[in-house]
Amino acid sequence: MKRKGMRKLMIITISSLLAVLFLGSLALFLAGGLLQPRHYMQPWDPNYAKRFSDPRIRLTAYGLLAANGHNMQPWTIRLDRSNPMVFYLYADPARMSPMADPDARQMMITQGTFLEYVRVAGQTIGHPVTIDLFPEGTYDEPHLKQSMAEKPVAKIIMSNANPQKNHLFDAIYIPDTNRTAYQSKPLTHVQVAAFERLKTSEVTTTVFTDQTNADTLGKIAHDSATIEAHTARVMDEAAAIFRANEYQKNQTRYGFSFEGQGTSGFRLYFMQGLITLFPFLNNSKASADLMIQSTRAALDHTPAYAMISSRKNDRLSQVKSGMIYSRLNLTASSLGLAVQPVSQALEEYPEMRAQYTLIHRKYAAQGQTIQMLVRVGTPTEQVPQSMRRDVMDLIRH
Template sequence: MAMSKRTKRSMIVLLSVVVLFVLLVSVLFTASGVFKKAKYLDPWKRDYAGQFEDPRLQLAAYGLLAANGHNMQPWKIRLDKQNPLKLSLYTDHTRLALETDPLARQTLVSQGTFLEYLKVAGEQLGYQTEIKLFPDGEYDEQNLSESMDQKAVADITLTKTAPQVNPLFDYLFLPDTNRMAYKPDPLTPEQTAQLKQINDDKDLTLTLLEDSASIQKLGAYGVEGTNIETGLARMNDESARIFRSNEYQKNKYRYGFSFEGQGTTGVKKHLLQGMITLFPSFNNEKASTKLAVQAAREAADHSPAYALIVSKDNSRTSQVKAGMLYSRLILAGHEEGLVMQPLSQVLEEYPEMKEPYTRIHKEYAPGGGTIQLLVRVGQPTQDTPLSMRREVTDLIAD
């Protein structure tokens, strides 16, 4: 039976719509860079460190995987020219997040996370790591950037020993942060005990809070801090400057934020990346703020426990040591099937955050200490992608 003209027209229209849709998706995927190799993920490969003969670079390659504020990777290393088993870690002052972290406290915590990952890797590879913090004294706070260039955060001296199996080593290769909803299951007594026993520093306190009142209160602090931070244009501008909207940018810069940090992967990631690349206004400040606040509320409603790391003072040494403890907490958590997310906003030190910052310290650090980290803890409901990392050779300072 011959096809009617009306039917033919309908089929032509349908075919045209399908072709246009395929073309649109193709354009979006091309703009996203779907066919580009994700070089920014190379440092996560288990054989990445093995390409370097220098054991200092090998261990630094593992340190590179550590958690760090805003994924700025604010690390520089200097390889000792006289001693092939010695290196020094410096803060890269060109990678400070001056709006959200004006006092560089989070940046110094990030130095500690690097050191602990390096230390764990050293044990596995057969190197004892002697870490001396601030060998030339702490920074001159009045000339901070210059002081960061001149004074090492740590001198690290390696001693060759027999390799020892470190049960935490395998967990270096897992994402350090999971911002998704967590399962409602409370931590088991065994999990709680394992996390509590990792702290052996008398100047730091690690507290796990699992009662309903604390969970509700700390979740509210997380939402409040997010509301304040995302309501400030200068904070949003800072985040926008380090947001990498497609594979091309991620391969070029290899640090900062991306859709992976929000748990977005696969087809959805490439569609969003393509949209943002072709139509930058799609990711405007209002839309980003709304998503951030929604995510904070979702997190607050799905957090069975929180951890607090509190230092007796707020010295640069204490900040670094808090970061080392946080890395141990992350790795021990992974071993127990747990994931974590630091809620940094309410602990940030700028005028608009002063009121909740003061309030949370009165409640949870009444002895005058400093809360260095407030962390969500729980079992994941979904995996989170790996984040960008630079080449370890990019960390080497002249």
């Protein structure tokens, strides 16, 4: 009898523990938003842009998917009221990242990434575009925010033509950043040549595949990420735009999230639930440590780097560099490759000055500015798409 009673007690205890574990896990998944709709993913639907009858808004919806600094999506669009074939792109001064990007250089590169997606999409849907950069002149730098709000980055003029298949168009729907480890196999000569053809008279792309440069650039990228991780105001700026769960992502559809780190599936909801229920886990030290560890793991599995450089560092060159970067990103996807910007060494705040000087001394020709440093390789896994705003939020009224 005594033994039966002990066995019964043990069964009850185990059942109770399993019930607690089940309910605890369920609470985490629900807190992470397991059952909530993902409205912030709607712009990635291939039919999303087709909902809009105005082709200017359709093209804007494609541009919205472009790579952009800190996922701030800092674009606004003004539709020309007198000409239905014209619209204007403005940089949104309310979406600047002054701690990480004090000179708004990355902000202007992001304008270029948008424009190149628009160009590729325009050709594909039968509305090829002509892009006139800074049609009203460049910014008044001492009054940068006001000037951004007033002066367009680009005048976009559409025309009508037969749709032409652009081999880069399908790559628009592939996530623009893959932070996971890449395969060790080297890039082929064909792949390298495809990247190095991405250039203009002002902007060039260089690919480094040898071990010496891979080691040197990997160390620069790692050391720079470590500096950024220990620069409190930069990390605080990033933490302020971190969206911890589905509710936050639906309410504020820009900034950082676990998807950006490559997390998906049930693990995504589990991690979101943990941070939601126990927000103290998302402290600055934990974030810094995770950034350094993930950067090191990625850099240790990187067969090649690409570098985009410009002869000048004016606003025009920055935008054109962004256009080249979008072509690099789309080209990589079309070739079965993945990319991740590792450009912390190019940031212009004081703590990064030594790294900025180092990479330019080693890799920039006289007078050149390195605009982007990117790791390139064959991905070992696919990563989720990141949240995007509703396209109508970009339209000025």
